[in-house]
Amino acid sequence: MSADESAPSASGGAARYHRDLAARNREALVTAARRLFLDLGYDGTSLAKVAAEAGVSRATLFKQFPTKAELFSAMVTTSWAAGDDGPPPAVGAPTAGLRAIGSRYAALLTRPDMADLFRIVIAELPRFPELGRTHFDLGKLPFFLSVREYLLTEHGAGTLRFDDADLVATQFLGMIANYVFWPRMLLLDWDPEPADVARAVDEAAATIVARYAVGTDSGTGQA
The missing domain is CATH 1.10.357.10 (Tetracycline Repressor, domain 2)
Structure with a gap:
């Protein structure tokens, strides 16, 4: 098989990996946010604390949730879902x-x-x-x-x-x-x-x- 023939498969695997990683990061962030919101309240919870609790970078957090309000919304939706x-x-x-x-x-x-x-x-x-x-x-x-x-x-x-x-x-x-x-x-x-x-x-x-x-x-x- 040539390199050109294997490229689509490799590309698809990489895309799937990044989707799975993004989903895991999102779940980790929402789980961490729930713990912190419940322990510290809305005002006492910062995005930096959530990122640290979830074990992800701030850049990763901001890519998923640009604002605390959006993170809270995701946490509420997950809690009721x-x-x-x-x-x-x-x-x-x-x-x-x-x-x-x-x-x-x-x-x-x-x-x-x-x-x-x-x-x-x-x-x-x-x-x-x-x-x-x-x-x-x-x-x-x-x-x-x-x-x-x-x-x-x-x-x-x-x-x-x-x-x-x-x-x-x-x-x-x-x-x-x-x-x-x-x-x-x-x-x-x-x-x-x-x-x-x-x-x-x-x-x-x-x-x-x-x-x-x-x-x-x-x-x-x-x-």
Whole structure:
């Protein structure tokens, strides 16, 4: 094989190496940023500290994240991304569907770093109001919209009937968060047992179905 024939393969391997390296650096930076933001707050975390914590050069950091705000946005997006990455529930059994969605939401809210992330945003909000918008737009809003879309799908299938999907989604998620998450913001020892969390999710789903279901839903696909 000539040098010309091997060049494309070598070039492709180099490009793949640089992509993989950039992805590893990005992951290391976001992980380091999460630790520092949680420990030091937004104002106390500098890009230089993040680069040192991640073990990369400042030039590498600035190539990925030119500003601290962009790094914070990436950290928020990553923190919330694992919350609703499962497939949407099957349509026709709203009790079971809401239980599935609610369980994912409860698992997300009870992650060890989630309350700390909220505390950072709340504490820094007077000086950095854009943090609140970032946290909402990149974090809670996508999850809320996925729940809203599921509710509208059930509405279209004729299993649920309501006038305001935003209101129903807020009611459902609020019932769960009010038990599994918000007490944790003030009570550092608030740590309900998994069975109690599951019961809170079940009751939230049952309440929504009792209020908005058309006919009888047993949670098994029969409406």
